[in-house]
Amino acid sequence: MEISGLFTALLFGALIGGLGRLVVPGRQHVSLLATIAVGIVAALLGTAAATVLGVADTPGIDWIELALQVGLAGAGVTILANRAKPKLPH
Template sequence: MEITGLISALVIGLIVGGLGRLVVPGKQHISMLTTLLVGVAAALLGTFAASVLGVADTSGPDWLEMALQVGLAGVGVTTLARSKSRQFH
């Protein structure tokens, strides 16, 4: 992987992770690094799922792929925030 691919994956991961945090109600007590990692993982899994479903390569924006990515990021953020809050209770 080239450095531009790595940088773009990090930027997309940060955007997807941030959107995932926005769709989850309430305050999440996770770091920005965790959000970035969740976003990168959700972007990769969402792209894979969209490819399997056959909706990854469409003309124009891939809205279904983006919805899958943001939804997976929301699930990841919720899961990590809940597991972290249980550690403190």
């Protein structure tokens, strides 16, 4: 992977992770680095799912692929936020 590809992956991961955080209601206690990592993984998994479904290479913007990526990022942020939530005694 070239350095420009790495920067693109980080930027796109941050964008997808940020959008994933926006679709999850409430406040999440997840670091920026974890959000970027979730975004990168969600972008890769969303692209793979869109390829399997046959909607990855459409003319124009791939809205279905983007929706899959953001949905997966939202799920990943939710999972991380729930793991990081402090357990209070009842």
